[in-house]
Amino acid sequence: MNADRPIRDQASDTATEDPLRPTDEQILQHLGAAAMLCWNELPFSSQTRIxxxxxxxxxxxxxxxxxAEIVRLMLRRERMG
Incomplete structure (x- = not known):
């Protein structure tokens, strides 16, 4: 992923793209949720870097x-699960 490229949203989609294709924001939401689910399995150095x-x-x-907000979210999820 090129960090210098802005995230694509639904408004920037062109007619040539598949309208059912998820936006970058939706993909990143799923990636974030997946990272949260395996957060405790990641090495501490990876957690710190993220x-x-x-x-x-x-x-x-x-x-x-x-x-701080990410850490609070992780702690809330940990208490729930």
């Missing part, structure tokens, strides 16, 4: 406190 990268994604508006 959390650090979440604060610096080219093409996306930064979310203040993204790392």
């Amino acid at each position: 959390l650090s990268q979440a604060n610096d994604v080219i093409g996306l508006t930064p979310i203040p406190g993204a790392r």
Whole structure:
């Protein structure tokens, strides 16, 4: 995946693309959910890298406190499951 390329959304789809094809945002939501499901199996260094990268994604508006919010989400999911 090219981090310098902005994420495609439904509005930017052209008529030549398959209208049933999921948007990049939908694909990334599934990827994020999959990462959450196996988070505890990832090495600590990978977890740290992902959390650090979440604060610096080219093409996306930064979310203040993204790392803390991700950790809170992971803790909520852990308590539920």
